[in-house]
Amino acid sequence: MTLPRYILGLESSCDDTAASVVDMDGPTVLSNVVWGQNDLHRAFGGVVPEIAARAHAEKMDGAVELALEKAGMTLADVDGIAVTAGPGLIGGVLSGVMCAKGLAATTGLPFVGVNHLAGHALTPALTDGLAFPYLMLLVSGGHCQFLIVKGPEEFTRLGGTIDDAPGEAFDKTARILGLPQPGGPSVEKAAQDGDATRFTLPRPLLDRDDCNMSFSGLKTAILRTRDSLMTDNTLRRQDRDDLCAGFQAAVVDVLTAKTRRALSIYMELEPQTPAIAVAGGVAANEAIRSALQDVATQAGAEFSAPPLALCTDNAAMIAYAGGLRLRSGARDGMDLSARPRWPLDQSKPSMLGSGKKGAKA
Ligand code: KG4
Numbered sequence: 001m002t003l004p005r006y007i008l009g010l011e012s013s014c015d016d017t018a019a020s021v022v023d024m025d026g027p028t029v030l031s032n033v034v035w036g037q038n039d040l041h042r043a044f045g046g047v048v049p050e051i052a053a054r055a056h057a058e059k060m061d062g063a064v065e066l067a068l069e070k071a072g073m074t075l076a077d078v079d080g081i082a083v084t085a086g087p088g089l090i091g092g093v094l095s096g097v098m099c100a101k102g103l104a105a106t107t108g109l110p111f112v113g114v115n116h117l118a119g120h121a122l123t124p125a126l127t128d129g130l131a132f133p134y135l136m137l138l139v140s141g142g143h144c145q146f147l148i149v150k151g152p153e154e155f156t157r158l159g160g161t162i163d164d165a166p167g168e169a170f171d172k173t174a175r176i177l178g179l180p181q182p183g184g185p186s187v188e189k190a191a192q193d194g195d196a197t198r199f200t201l202p203r204p205l206l207d208r209d210d211c212n213m214s215f216s217g218l219k220t221a222i223l224r225t226r227d228s229l230m231t232d233n234t235l236r237r238q239d240r241d242d243l244c245a246g247f248q249a250a251v252v253d254v255l256t257a258k259t260r261r262a263l264s265i266y267m268e269l270e271p272q273t274p275a276i277a278v279a280g281g282v283a284a285n286e287a288i289r290s291a292l293q294d295v296a297t298q299a300g301a302e303f304s305a306p307p308l309a310l311c312t313d314n315a316a317m318i319a320y321a322g323g324l325r326l327r328s329g330a331r332d333g334m335d336l337s338a339r340p341r342w343p344l345d346q347s348k349p350s351m352l353g354s355g356k357k358g359a360k361a
């Protein structure tokens with residue numbers, strides 16, 4: 001039996017409508033279409049689930065057509081379909097799952113549902129050929145966790161955020177300081193002109209000897225400090241930039257301290273493959289990337305960070321993760337359901353907190 005080679009991936013779990021074709025013999029990303037929805041949500045200061053779901057339903061088939069066209073293919077050339085089946089905003093996930101089912105029903109192609117977090121966690125295997133096992137820090141707008149990635153469907157969670165995800169904290173900080181969404185890039189840009197030492201901001205849970213993190217207190221501290229700096233209802237540009245720099249430095253400190261801890265646990269468990277990878281939208285942040293690179297270098301571990309376009313939400317990671325499942329013989333049927341919550345490590349209890357994408361882990 002020949003293994004499925006060309007996989008069409010669909011992703012719609014938050015605010016990006018994405019489709020991609022991946023050649024599993026390589027593996028190579030043949031196309032990667034990502035249509036963001038920032039314009040639709042801007043006025044509301046955050047992702048509105050109902051608006052997101054409707055936009056996914058309207059746009060997904062167009063994204064699929066374009067992904068096929070860019071790969072120089074038609075549906076007849078595809079060997080299998082992979083779709084994000086959770087975790088995420090339920091309406092959006094449903095749009096993608098229904099579209100995938102429609103495509104599978106009309107073509108007879110095999111299809112599988114993919115865990116969005118598995119997509120992020122497996123990306124370094126797609127982009128850098130990183131061999132299992134490796135430690136993964138997944139940092140995005142909805143998630144923050146340390147995972148030992150042992151295989152395509154085998155994950156052990158070492159810890160994670162107990163409240164907000166870092167991307168969520170970046171987005172909220174941007175909102176508090178009047179910067180545009182998504183907050184990560186705009187806070188990072190403002191931080192370049194700021195003094196990170198001017199304000200003393202909290203670094204929660206650093207005294208705890210575990211891999212858990214907390215970011216919600218940081219946003220409250222930003223709000224309070226902003227209020228103390230406002231005159232005539234306005235915030236000076238320099239004050240804003242200093243706050244951004246201080247905020248980013250606090251996130252960097254928490255992530256690096258906890259990564260050091262997670263890496264030492266991982267290296268005791270898996271001394272043969274000292275490797276850490278980072279993924280998720282927040283991994284696009286230069287200061288965070290280079291701080292994590294330093295932690296890896298100091299520990300003598302390989303460091304892998306996917307290219308920016310594959311760090312943020314995309315369908316190539318879903319095609320690849322689904323392709324691995326399809327090649328191992330997995331198939332889903334028309335009864336595949338969309339799951340708003342879907343922890344990767346089912347052996348661990350859910351962590352507290354829920355953000356724009358639901359439970360954190
Ligand atoms: O992985 P992603 O595209 O979607 C989720 O699964 O959440 O991550 C989006 C998040 C947003 O919160 C965004 O503000 C953050 O990633 N982000 C960044 C940067 N670029 C995107 N955070 C910090 N610095 C950045 N440069």
Ligand code: ZN
Nearest residue numbers: 120140280313
């Ligand atoms: Zn994501």
